[in-house]
Amino acid sequence: MNSSTPLAERMRPASLDDYVGQKHLVGQGAILRNMIESGKIASFILWGPPGVGKTTLAKIIANAVNAPFYTLSAVHSGVKDVRDVIERCKTDLSSMFAGRQRPILFIDEIHRFNKSQQDSLLAAVENGTVTLIGATTENPSFEVIRPLLSRAQVYTLEPLTDDDLNSLLERAIANDEVLASHGVKIESTSALFRFAGGDARKLLNILDLLEQSTMPDDEIVISDDVVTKDLQRNPMAYDKNGEMHYDIISAFIKSMRGSHPDAAVYWLARMIEGGEEPEFIARRMVIFAAEDVGLANPNALLLANATFDVIHKIGWPEARIPLSECAIYLATSAKSNSGYLAIDAALDYVKRTGNLPVPLHLRNAPTKLMKDLGYGHNYLYPHNYPSHFVDQQYLPDSASGARFWNPADNPAEQRASALQQERWVKKNQ
Secondary structure, three states, rough: OOOOOOHHHOOOOOHHHHHHOOHHOOOOOOOHHHHHEEEHOOOOEEOOOOOHHHHHHHHHHOOOOOOOEEEEOOOOOOHHHHHHHHHHHHHHHHHHOOOOOOOEEEEEEEOOOOOOHHHHHHHHHOOOEEEEEEOOOOOOOOOOOHHHHHHOEEEOOOOOOOHHHHHHHHHHHOOHHHHHHHHHHHHOOOHHHHHHHOOHHHHHHHHHHHHHOOOOOOOEEEEEEHHHHHHHHOOOOHHHHHHHHHHHHHHHHHHHHHHHHHHHHHHHHHHOOOOOOOOHHHHHHHHHHHHHHHHHHOOOHHHHHHHHHHHHHOOOOHHHHOOOOOOOOHHHHHOOOOHHHHHOOOHHHHHHHHOOOOOOHOOOOOHHHHOOOOOOOOOHHHHHHHHHOOOOOOOOOOOOOHHHHOOOOOOOHHHHHHHHHHHHHHHHH
């Protein structure tokens, strides 16, 4: 590999012995190491931020088990590409690769595949034509279809710790010929690790930048001052996409949550200027409207969803305007996470209590047998009663009286709460 190849590629490990981080998955006795050592690879999805080793881990696994390895990028591939690869995998299974591990199909950024593209994978994964390894920076629960999730375990990768980054730094200095030709002097690493932000690729890109800005016969100096100055002169040099997706989107969301419209617009501008996709920003605002504004102002979700829709119609640069308006609206809106807390509380209750039976009067009775068994018997139709309300049981018997929604202290929820009090508390009394 020549010196013009980026350091991150020159340092890409070929075995688990050189792999840095993710001990919970690849350490001694951990799930993925056991899978590799046993030679039995099941389909799975790696979820984690950029630069933590998702692609590298997939390649190490394929090499370790001597399996044919195919790669697709969800950014550039369509349904036809998926089908073509699956056909090649079928050929592998029936010819020269007989007796070896079944082919591994690695799909980077699998969250970018739409439903039809993901559907095209299902049969091949289910019948064993391929072992699927997906990589995503987005929560698979939101971005990957449920049938595919049911066929692939999800493993979470964490940002690298400072100790991990230090190990990577030491390995690069010891093993890379380009760095060795200069010699490296380490004075301090705080700024280096801070700018890297748990991202191995970002750390190595910064080292690349330091090497490129050092005269051929001079020693590379790593210090807080040198790193900061070089990055200020070259702000795009260290994988800005990672920062956009994690550091700045976090600041954007927290500014809206903290009701600071100026900060929200500032971070929005940083994302736009950095080349972030408008869909990514708008999707986060839809989630924010549901999770953080919630029932305090239900119109927020309508506006966020409308913003998501309109940016597809107008594109850049005009899309910046509805994005800005929505961010300001969400930041200045009343806030409540009571709906978010309510569903989490209900899910926890369901996990603890299992499948409690639906009361007979709430069950549907489309057949005579069901009616004879009492399905739907004595159900009271609320619209037949004054104020469209009648007191009857809606929860399972053993869950009667359970409370999941606790209204927040805002006018909209207090009005709803007062109406519930009038309906239920007075009736029960």
